Amino acid sequence: DIQMTQSPSTLSASVGDRVTISCRASQSITTWLAWYQAKPGKAPNVLIYKASTLESGVPSRFSGSGSGTEFTLTISSLQPGDFATYYCQQYHTYPYTFGQGTKLEIQ
Amino acid sequence: EVQLVESGGGVVRPGESLRLSCAASGFIFDSYGLSWVRQVPGKGLEWVSGINWSGGSTGYAASVKGRFTISRDDAKRSLYLQMNSLRAEDTALYYCARASRDAQKPQEHWGQGILVTVSS
Numbered sequence: 001d002i003q004m005t006q007s008p009s010t011l012s013a014s015v016g017d018r019v020t021i022s023c024r025a026s027q028s029i030t031t032w033l034a035w036y037q038a039k040p041g042k043a044p045n046v047l048i049y050k051a052s053t054l055e056s057g058v059p060s061r062f063s064g065s066g067s068g069t070e071f072t073l074t075i076s077s078l079q080p081g082d083f084a085t086y087y088c089q090q091y092h093t094y095p096y097t098f099g100q101g102t103k104l105e106i107q
Numbered sequence: 108e109v110q111l112v113e114s115g116g117g118v119v120r121p122g123e124s125l126r127l128s129c130a131a132s133g134f135i136f137d138s139y140g141l142s143w144v145r146q147v148p149g150k151g152l153e154w155v156s157g158i159n160w161s162g163g164s165t166g167y168a169a170s171v172k173g174r175f176t177i178s179r180d181d182a183k184r185s186l187y188l189q190m191n192s193l194r195a196e197d198t199a200l201y202y203c204a205r206a207s208r209d210a211q212k213p214q215e216h217w218g219q220g221i222l223v224t225v226s227s
Contacts, residue, residue, distance in 0.1 A: 001168075001169055034212060034213060034214075036152070036214075038152065043202055043204075043217035043218065043219065043220065044152065044214070044217065046212055046214065046215060049207075049211055049212045050211055053211070055212070085151075087151065087152050089152075089154065089213065089214075091213040094157065094164075094165075094166025094167075095154060095156075095157075095166050095167060095168045095169065096142070096154045096157060096166070096213055097154060097168075098151060098152045098153065098154055099151075100151050101151040101152070
């Protein structure tokens with residue numbers, strides 16, 4: 001199975017900061033990678049798919065990049081509603097696997 | 108509007124079985140892949156199982172392979188997860204999710220989730 005490793009596990013930042021979350025796959029997944037935002041009590045929302053395609057309705061301050069085994073999610077200027085947990089997921093090969101999550105906290 | 112409504116959760120004892128159902132509406136059901144994703148409260152997301160639009164391709168997480176079976180009934184517009192030999196570690200909130208039609212997004216729409224508790 002393909003293992004997905006996110007870093008960091010927790011990230012403390014302030015409104016207006018630029019932050020980057022990394023995700024590494026244990027083998028090449030080309031660009032079959034999605035990023036999700038999850039908040040307590042709600043189902044996750046897809047932010048980015050195919051590594052860099054912004055989901056409709058998602059603010060442009062979110063961006064994704066990478067291919068092969070190394071990927072990043074960048075939030076250019078944090079807004080109050082962005083403090084949540086973020087997950088990457090590979091969907092190159094069954095079983096699709098998630099990273100362990102990155103909790104973005106208010107500093 | 109796309110709607111996915113899970114049912115069939117509850118409290119069971121270790122070793123018992125449970126079948127989750129997901130009733131879908133608001134889209135052409137037999138054109139989309141579907142999946143189950145679970146989350147232990149306060150923990151991360153775990154992809155459990157998926158099935159493609161035709162039902163001809165299925166996948167399972169290593170943690171459930173051989174115990175869980177995913178299926179779909181296009182006539183009933185429903186997705187199922189048959190869970191056998193349940194363990195305490197299967198306790199979680201289970202989400203039904205639909206992919207995008209072109210499969211570019213593995214989970215585009217999600218249900219509200221259904222809680223499964225495995226406890227003696």
